[in-house]
Amino acid sequence: NAGVMQNPRHLVRRRGQEARLRCSPMKGHSHVYWYRQLPEEGLKFMVYLQKENIIDESGMPKERFSAEFPKEGPSILRIQQVVRGDSAAYFCASSPRAGYGYTFGSGTRLTVV
Amino acid sequence: SQQGEEDPQALSIQEGENATMNCSYKTSINNLQWYRQNSGRGLVHLILIRSNEREKHSGRLRVTLDTSKKSSSLLITASRAADTASYFCATDLGTSYDKVIFGPGTSLSVIP
Numbered sequence: 446n447a448g449v450m451q452n453p454r455h456l457v458r459r460r461g462q463e464a465r466l467r468c469s470p471m472k473g474h475s476h477v478y479w480y481r482q483l484p485e486e487g488l489k490f491m492v493y494l495q496k497e498n499i500i501d502e503s504g505m506p507k508e509r510f511s512a513e514f515p516k517e518g519p520s521i522l523r524i525q526q527v528v529r530g531d532s533a534a535y536f537c538a539s540s541p542r543a544g545y546g547y548t549f550g551s552g553t554r555l556t557v558v
Numbered sequence: 559s560q561q562g563e564e565d566p567q568a569l570s571i572q573e574g575e576n577a578t579m580n581c582s583y584k585t586s587i588n589n590l591q592w593y594r595q596n597s598g599r600g601l602v603h604l605i606l607i608r609s610n611e612r613e614k615h616s617g618r619l620r621v622t623l624d625t626s627k628k629s630s631s632l633l634i635t636a637s638r639a640a641d642t643a644s645y646f647c648a649t650d651l652g653t654s655y656d657k658v659i660f661g662p663g664t665s666l667s668v669i670p
Contacts, residue, residue: 449600478657487646487662488601501657536600546591546603547658 447471450519451537451550458527458557466522466553470539477520478547479512482534491535494520527557561585562647562661570667577634579664581647582627590623591648591658592632601646604632637668 450469458464470477475495480488490504494514505512509527514520524531534554538547562583571577581590589608593601605621607614607630614621620633634641644665648658 480660488660490657490659493657538601544588544608546606547593547601548603549593549600551600 449474449537449539449548449550451535451553453553454551456553456555458555460528460557461526464524464527464531464555464557466524466535466537466555467519468522468537468539468550469519470537471541471548474539474541474548476540476542477514478538478540479520479522480536480538482536482552488536491522524555527555529557531555532557561651561659562590562649564645564647564661564664566664567662568665568667570669571637573637573639573668573670575637577637577641577666577668579632579645579666581630581632581661583630583647583649584628585649586652587625587649588652589650590621590630592619592621592630593646593648593660595644595646595663597643604645634666637666639668639670642666642668 452467477494479491482488492505492512493501497516509525511523534552536549536552538549540547562581565580589606591606592604595601605616607621607623618635623630644663646660646663648660650658
């Protein structure tokens with residue numbers, strides 16, 4: 446069991462480009478969560494998805510950010526027209542169902558230059 | 559405002575001593591979780607304690623939950639240098655689905 450796989454580990458984008466972050470949950474896990482972490486800070490909730498459904502996106506900025514978890518394939522967090530303030534570590538987690546602990550991936554560190 | 563907050567923000571102890579971290583939260587919850595994060599790495603799930611439980615153990619870890627005070631504590635006994643990490647509590651909001659909110663964390667340094 447490979448755990449939660451995130452790629453890429455590091456991503457550098459110029460201002461205005463698009464960033465696509467991928468997350469493959471653990472086998473058997475149908476709940477996926479995305480969090481953002483700034484240096485020396487805790488994790489901020491962004492979005493909670495189940496297969497083909499967005500359950501809660503209350504932590505997502507209204508513009509430029511979107512997420513999906515298709516029937517087949519990984520969950521994708523997409524940031525359009527990136528700005529320097531988007532630089533952060535983005536973590537994905539999965540769980541088999543509500544009320545269980547999360548398994549986290551190693552994160553994608555996005556740097557916008 | 560934060561759902562959960564850990565206290566203290568930072569803690570430095572000698573190897574072999576016990577480390578206690580506290581977490582306070584605001585709303586009713588279904589469960590509370592503790593996670594560890596080593597520098598630059600992902601989070602590792604330590605313990606989940608449900609709202610009807612008062613205490614839980616896992617190896618050198620002991621977690622207590624007091625729902626009347628909306629607080630929890632994480633005790634690490636006989637600490638080791640390898641326990642150096644940030645520790646986060648995370649709570650749901652008592653709703654039927656389990657989005658969890660993380661506190662800002664306690665940074666623990668264990669000095670050999």
